Amino acid sequence: MADFRLVNPEGWEYDLQSVYSAYIGYFQLHNIPWYDRTWGQLFETFEQFLGFSWPVITVTDSWTGRAHIVTRLTTVGAFIKMIKTRFGETLPTPDNMLKVAHFETSQRHLRNVADWATYKKLYTTLPAVALAAFKTRVRAGEPKAVRELWAKRDKTFLAIDFEWSERNPATFLEWGYAAVRCGHLEAVGAWPPIPESNYRKGHYIIGDYVDKIVNKHCPTYPWQYAWGDSQVIPKTKLPQIVQSVISSLVSPDTETTANSLVLIGHGVSSDIQRLEETKIKIPHNVLIIDTASFERALFNAGERGTMHDPKTGKLRAQGSTLSLGGLLHSLGIDPPCALHNAGNDAFLCLLALQKMMEPGTATPVPDPDARRKSKSAGLAMGASLPVAFIGHLTVESGYLKSPGGLGSPRVRERERGVVDGVTDEMGLVRRVSKYGNGSPPGTGGSWKDDKDRDREKEKEGWVKSARGVRSVTK
Numbered sequence: 001m002a003d004f005r006l007v008n009p010e011g012w013e014y015d016l017q018s019v020y021s022a023y024i025g026y027f028q029l030h031n032i033p034w035y036d037r038t039w040g041q042l043f044e045t046f047e048q049f050l051g052f053s054w055p056v057i058t059v060t061d062s063w064t065g066r067a068h069i070v071t072r073l074t075t076v077g078a079f080i081k082m083i084k085t086r087f088g089e090t091l092p093t094p095d096n097m098l099k100v101a102h103f104e105t106s107q108r109h110l111r112n113v114a115d116w117a118t119y120k121k122l123y124t125t126l127p128a129v130a131l132a133a134f135k136t137r138v139r140a141g142e143p144k145a146v147r148e149l150w151a152k153r154d155k156t157f158l159a160i161d162f163e164w165s166e167r168n169p170a171t172f173l174e175w176g177y178a179a180v181r182c183g184h185l186e187a188v189g190a191w192p193p194i195p196e197s198n199y200r201k202g203h204y205i206i207g208d209y210v211d212k213i214v215n216k217h218c219p220t221y222p223w224q225y226a227w228g229d230s231q232v233i234p235k236t237k238l239p240q241i242v243q244s245v246i247s248s249l250v251s252p253d254t255e256t257t258a259n260s261l262v263l264i265g266h267g268v269s270s271d272i273q274r275l276e277e278t279k280i281k282i283p284h285n286v287l288i289i290d291t292a293s294f295e296r297a298l299f300n301a302g303e304r305g306t307m308h309d310p311k312t313g314k315l316r317a318q319g320s321t322l323s324l325g326g327l328l329h330s331l332g333i334d335p336p337c338a339l340h341n342a343g344n345d346a347f348l349c350l351l352a353l354q355k356m357m358e359p360g361t362a363t364p365v366p367d368p369d370a371r372r373k374s375k376s377a378g379l380a381m382g383a384s385l386p387v388a389f390i391g392h393l394t395v396e397s398g399y400l401k402s403p404g405g406l407g408s409p410r411v412r413e414r415e416r417g418v419v420d421g422v423t424d425e426m427g428l429v430r431r432v433s434k435y436g437n438g439s440p441p442g443t444g445g446s447w448k449d450d451k452d453r454d455r456e457k458e459k460e461g462w463v464k465s466a467r468g469v470r471s472v473t474k
Helices: 016-029 046-052 073-087 116-123 126-139 143-151 182-187 235-247 268-277 291-300 324-330 342-357 409-416 447-459
Strands: 005-007 012-015 054-060 067-072 108-113 156-164 172-181 200-206 230-233 261-265 287-290 392-395 399-401 419-423 429-432 462-464 470-473
Touching (some): 016 046, 016 067, 067 126, 143 291, 156 235, 200 235, 261 268, 287 291, 291 324, 324 342
Parallel strands (some): 200 230, 261 287, 399 470
Antiparallel strands (some): 054 067, 392 470, 399 462, 419 429
């Protein structure tokens, strides 16, 4: 097997073992006593059959995705000619050999198989061949491959998005992610996922550049994350944070099995490049879905119907690609939050994929009373941190006082108390306190002591803040 050359896969389409099997079936069907013939020794076992020395390559079937060791029809003809030359008898070409429509278009390694040991060694490489082809099919957005991946309900889909400076792509401004762990949800019967509660999500703002570097052609909106709290971090901590998120979701790297993690992005090539630039380690067996490529493949296949440009009214051309906003609108989703915010884009990218897989998925709506303050993660960076209130802020000692007293948004949230029946990203039903803590049903929550401690402050109209006592005057 060490001596091989590269060949184009055209014409290599017959599974080698199926050639032997077809002959055995032919002999049986036509009552041919092959075991009494002079050439019968060549068909006693598959190993004997391999003694002819068959040139082969490995390919995957474009429909089934299975890997095969294939040979050419001309080689079968050469085998028949050898039988006639050496033994004086003519064998037909069997008509039930397995024909493989190869997926690969690039050149393949040519090998000659003349014994069982060589065939067995080559056979052990087939899972890796199948995985390599499946990765390519998924990355290209092939509908059958992507749907097959989602339908298994055993993968973790992680959507990521970077926002960077227009002047220097190496200057990151934000990073956001949204993940859904389908295996956990399927195990507890929580399917399909509910985006608001089943997505793990996060948004990180680079404090070194926020409000200092502003993109002119495609402005970003770092303070408008709609699905939770943004965290302000120094640029040196971003690689560590990104790596920890990915490491918490991946399975081990192998050459024969796809990873449990599937990366998602809209125009994902740029985001993958950013990961490589920051030396983020991603296992080689991680599958990657580009929602732009997937949607384009669906449209080219006629599965999305006729589409018009909402601005010009012109018919959409074959091979054209939709922006994330265009994709959302085509799915009937009116974006409930600002685009070009890394956290929002990641969340909506994952939502768009789920919507294409599960059309009945409801469009989530951000809670208008949800807290949207940014956490500094313990860093004394001097960057201004926004809060959910609008107006003049004064700091006193640990609470935020609203002129609305108990009628302010955060106090109303506290008044609502515990919300029962919320399903988290693992599909578990939890009780959630007004402080954002959760505990399984039937257990004590950590928020009870907080409530007792803060009752007096609430009566005075003060609300606790992440950075001290603040008084708000509209």
